[in-house]
Amino acid sequence: MIALHLIGIGTGNPRHLTGEAVDALNAADLILVPRKENARDLADLRQTICAAVLTRDVPIASFAMPVRAGEGDYLQAVHDWHDAIATAWRTAIVRHLPGGGKVALLVWGDPSLYDSSLRIAARFAGAGVRVVPGITSIQALTAAHAIPLNPLAGPVTITTGRLLRAHGWPNGADSLVVMLDAGGAFEALDPQGVTIWWGAYLGMPEQALAHGPLAEAGPKILATRAALRARHGWIMDVYLLRKDPR
Structure with missing residues (x-):
């Protein structure tokens, strides 16, 4: 059983995390961090946030963030992109947490506002989803x-x-x-x-x-x-x- 915890982390400042977000990160069995080829600082910032708030040794795994197609129908490109991200999540979870558990994803801003994480999480049939709101931009x-x-x-x-x-x-x-x-x-x-x-x-x-x-x-x-x-x-x-x- 996989439980996906989507945690709003504000805009890059570790102090933007709520107490609830800090508790959720420390309760996770695995933290997933996306890495974009042209924006490695974003992954490093997520690692910095984890280092600042974790009080126990929670495994952190990174995955290569798929790139959305820039041509063709926009909505179809977004749906295909979300499918690819879900596959990347699933591959990383199977590799690093084969027995299941709580998986935390650090979402820039707030998971509910112009973010794809909830739609991607919906592709995990049977998985529990918890949202921890964050400070929006x-x-x-x-x-x-x-x-x-x-x-x-x-x-x-x-x-x-x-x-x-x-x-x-x-x-x-x-x-x-x-x-x-x-x-x-x-x-x-x-x-x-x-x-x-x-x-x-x-x-x-x-x-x-x-x-x-x-x-x-x-x-x-x-x-x-x-x-x-x-x-x-x-x-x-x-x-x-x-x-x-x-």
Whole structure:
């Protein structure tokens, strides 16, 4: 019997873990860590988090993270990618925990928000799944800028860079949180009357922030983002867009 524990770890700072997350990691029989060829720092950060919070010797195993196809139908590519990740999980579990037990996976941010882990876990028929929530990049962004997420008595729309670039600003929305942007989706918008709050590597020593009218801040963010990606080999960022009150 396999029990999959999906543990939200925030945005890379070991202090972002909740007490519940620390307990779950220490109760695990195996911790799985993905390794991406072009983002090895992410695996190293997970190892650093484990070293900081583990109080017992829990085996840690890594697996090569499959790469999603960049061409063809997007949703089909994602489904195929999830199948490949599930196979990688299963192979690692059989190799390192053949008798079954509790398997912990450290999920960047929160497992419930724009993350694939729950959908991948659903491919394990009969496995128990437990979710330990974590700090999201949205919380880290608003805290870093010391701003409220929503306007007074107003809603917030959460979307992706791909959707923003393809469809523009959603109708009826005044505030947008944009996640999973491969870079510069806000360029597809009319910047007039829009303010942006942007953050990368939130909660980490490399944290970078920018804020201002989109027309002025947008080009600076793109240049900063490109420089940071070149320096570190990877980048995780998120931003809030808000239309100025009419």
